[in-house]
Amino acid sequence: MEVNPNSNLDEELKIDAEIRNLWSESIHDRGQRKTFNKTKEFYDFIIVGAGTAGCVLARELIYNIPNINILVLEAGPPNTQVNDIMRSPCGFRSVYRTSETDWGYSTEDQKMPGTVDPTKEVINKGIPYARGKVIGGCSTVNAMIYIRGQKVDYDLWAAQGPEYKIWDYDHCLEAFKAIENNTRENPDEEFKNYHGFNGLLYVQDHLDEYDIVKDVAKVANNLGIPYNNDFNGVRQNGVGRYQHTMKDGKRFSFADGYLTDALKKVETYPPSKPFGVTPHGIGDDVGKYVAVNVKSFAHMLNILWDEEKKDENVAIGVKYFYNGEIHDALIAPKGEVIICGGAINSAQILMLSGIGPKNNLEEYNIKVRKELPVGHNLLDHPSCSVTAKVSVPNSTSTSQLHYWSNGFEVGIFHKGNIEGKIPSQEEFLDERPDIQSYANASVIDPSIAFNPSSKKIEILSLLSVLNLPLSVGHLELCNSNPFLHPKIFLNYYEKSEDLYRMMSALKLLREILKQPPLSTVWGVKEIGFNDEFGKWCSVNDMSDEDWEQYIRNKTYSSFHPCGTVKMAPESQGGCVNHRLQVYGTKNLRVIDASIFPTIPAGNLNAPTAMVAWKASRLIEEDYINKV
Numbered sequence: 328m329e330v331n332p333n334s335n336l337d338e339e340l341k342i343d344a345e346i347r348n349l350w351s352e353s354i355h356d357r358g359q360r361k362t363f364n365k366t367k368e369f370y371d372f373i374i375v376g377a378g379t380a381g382c383v384l385a386r387e388l389i390y391n392i393p394n395i396n397i398l399v400l401e402a403g404p405p406n407t408q409v410n411d412i413m414r415s416p417c418g419f420r421s422v423y424r425t426s427e428t429d430w431g432y433s434t435e436d437q438k439m440p441g442t443v444d445p446t447k448e449v450i451n452k453g454i455p456y457a458r459g460k461v462i463g464g465c466s467t468v469n470a471m472i473y474i475r476g477q478k479v480d481y482d483l484w485a486a487q488g489p490e491y492k493i494w495d496y497d498h499c500l501e502a503f504k505a506i507e508n509n510t511r512e513n514p515d516e517e518f519k520n521y522h523g524f525n526g527l528l529y530v531q532d533h534l535d536e537y538d539i540v541k542d543v544a545k546v547a548n549n550l551g552i553p554y555n556n557d558f559n560g561v562r563q564n565g566v567g568r569y570q571h572t573m574k575d576g577k578r579f580s581f582a583d584g585y586l587t588d589a590l591k592k593v594e595t596y597p598p599s600k601p602f603g604v605t606p607h608g609i610g611d612d613v614g615k616y617v618a619v620n621v622k623s624f625a626h627m628l629n630i631l632w633d634e635e636k637k638d639e640n641v642a643i644g645v646k647y648f649y650n651g652e653i654h655d656a657l658i659a660p661k662g663e664v665i666i667c668g669g670a671i672n673s674a675q676i677l678m679l680s681g682i683g684p685k686n687n688l689e690e691y692n693i694k695v696r697k698e699l700p701v702g703h704n705l706l707d708h709p710s711c712s713v714t715a716k717v718s719v720p721n722s723t724s725t726s727q728l729h730y731w732s733n734g735f736e737v738g739i740f741h742k743g744n745i746e747g748k749i750p751s752q753e754e755f756l757d758e759r760p761d762i763q764s765y766a767n768a769s770v771i772d773p774s775i776a777f778n779p780s781s782k783k784i785e786i787l788s789l790l791s792v793l794n795l796p797l798s799v800g801h802l803e804l805c806n807s808n809p810f811l812h813p814k815i816f817l818n819y820y821e822k823s824e825d826l827y828r829m830m831s832a833l834k835l836l837r838e839i840l841k842q843p844p845l846s847t848v849w850g851v852k853e854i855g856f857n858d859e860f861g862k863w864c865s866v867n868d869m870s871d872e873d874w875e876q877y878i879r880n881k882t883y884s885s886f887h888p889c890g891t892v893k894m895a896p897e898s899q900g901g902c903v904n905h906r907l908q909v910y911g912t913k914n915l916r917v918i919d920a921s922i923f924p925t926i927p928a929g930n931l932n933a934p935t936a937m938v939a940w941k942a943s944r945l946i947e948e949d950y951i952n953k954v
């Protein structure tokens with residue numbers, strides 16, 4: 328790919344100066360400013376974002392397509408900065424809001440009509456919205472729970488048209504298995520049918536649980552919830568232990584499994600293709616080089632377009648900010664730009680590059696290249712908990728912290744009741760569960776444990792997540808600065824069914840906490856929360872209106888944003904096609920959680936990796952077929 332020799336240098340310098348100013352405006356530490364130079368590089372593939380998807384993709388492409396080189400740009404720090412605290416399960420909570428490795432997003436306050444009483448206005452307060460900014464992305468900071476969702480989730484993706492068949496469950500299962508290295512001891516035949524044992528991602532059973540958490544599982548079972556020893560197997564409903572993306576009891580990220588392996592690939596140069604097609608910058612001699620060039624602290628700014636083919640929107644590379652300099656990285660013939668920035672950033676990157684909703688782009692003087700509903704269809708899993716004081720000393724991690732515990736060892740999946748009642752036996756057995764709960768002896772609810780007057784309180788928190796919400800959020804640009812955040816609107820509980828299902832789940836958790844042996848052996852007597860004035864309030868006799876207020880005040884995210892660059896026919900609000908190519912452009916794909924058309928019923932790390940693994944095969948096919 329030739330760089331246009333006639334490009335207007337003055338214009339380019341003006342753009343660079345603008346970018347430098349935007350960066351300067353956005354940083355607090357003025358000492359980070361350096362002299363700016365400009366350089367140009369060529370690669371077969373440029374992957375933006377070394378998160379879950381980016382790591383899998385880099386590895387799969389480099390091993391499957393001969394003689395290519397790849398640039399991976401990651402805005403956050405390198406893997407060498409992933410320390411023992413980040414790797415230890417018990418360190419999870421101190422990790423994900425660490426400013427060094429988090430994008431630091433917050434969502435917007437939202438007012439809407441109440442659900443129980445629509446004549447009253449209610450408020451969803453803005454909440455912190457963690458997103459990993461580090462090699463490995465969210466897989467380096469997440470809670471490590473290994474869940475794939477349900478068969479139906481993927482069959483729904485496939486139902487969008489005949490060409491979407493490649494996304495049905497059977498095809499996705501092949502990818503899940505290929506990625507996974509499950510270390511379960513003595514797996515039975517059924518388990519073997521659903522799991523992989525030779526992939527690069529370690530998945531393991533948990534080392535242990537707190538005794539009090541084991542009793543939560545017993546109570547749930549006594550109430551009629553069946554045991555389930557594999558939430559990723561034949562059925563998802565029931566109570567059981569989670570598996571985790573860990574190796575020998577420590578976090579195992581996609582950077583550990585996939586990017587590390589990608590970096591082992593060494594190529595000779597010049598390769599079999601004619602010299603000069605992909606300049607690798609190592610001179611004319613035959614030499615060896617690492618085929619994947621990973622740059623951390625490299626912030627992509629926007630997509631570079633071939634201005635000579637304006638109407639075709641041909642991506643030719645990216646502009647990025649690295650080590651105080653602005654760089655252009657360009658793609659070689661047959662190459663592609665692949666955006667893997669995650670559900671918030673990929674949408675933002677597209678919009679800053681002229682692909683998105685016309686009104687929002689024009690508001691900030693961004694030239695519209697292709698009008699698409701980028702940023703719409705923001706899907707997520709809201710979560711809310713019920714907390715109990717535990718009167719038997721040394722029962723929870725408040726007093727005994729075990730390195731092996733991320734706080735999420737035992738889970739329950741069931742169907743929520745749409746009238747907000749405690750779910751029935753039928754709803755426990757339903758094979759399309761929409762509620763996922765966590766028994767959590769180590770969540771320290773700040774409203775209780777950090778209250779100065781209640782230092783010694785031990786708590787057991789049970790957390791429910793709405794896994795198939797109907798409410799849909801969106802995000803939008805509020806400036807054209809690539810270093811500043813877009814506005815995020817979650818729209819939680821906009822649909823009344825969502826609020827009632829969450830209410831029913833929390834009522835069930837309250838019942839679980841009241842049962843023996845929790846009420847007897849562990850002395851669980853008080854179930855409630857501290858209000859904004861620090862006053863203890865019981866959740867025992869709450870009306871539905873009280874529950875609504877409680878839920879809206881106490882809801883957090885499970886940090887599972889997805890769907891903002893939806894894979895669907897363009898006429899159905901899609902932004903990418905079934906091969907994840909951005910509509911109305913060339914050489915450009917988005918591959919990460921943002922392409923999910925609907926949200927899977929479970930945590931999103933494994934589904935995102937599955938998407939990247941399958942996409943690598945699509946890219947390979949297209950690369951081979953390109954002339």
Ligand SMILES: Cc1cc2nc3c(=O)[nH]c(=O)nc-3n(C[C@H](O)[C@H](O)[C@H](O)COP(=O)(O)OP(=O)(O)OC[C@H]3O[C@@H](n4cnc5c(N)ncnc54)[C@H](O)[C@@H]3O)c2cc1C
Binds near residue numbers: 920
């Ligand atoms: C606190 C937390 C807990 C979670 N717990 C679980 C769990 O227990 N189990 C589970 O399955 N899922 C969990 N998740 C969700 C899961 O980890 C994510 O859904 C998944 O990792 C998303 O992968 P991704 O590739 O789409 O994005 P990411 O992993 O976020 O990767 C995007 C990468 O792109 C980089 N990037 C973005 N913009 C730019 C730019 N302009 N230039 C350069 N680089 C850029 C980012 O820094 C990041 O590294 C959790 C997430 C969080 C935050």
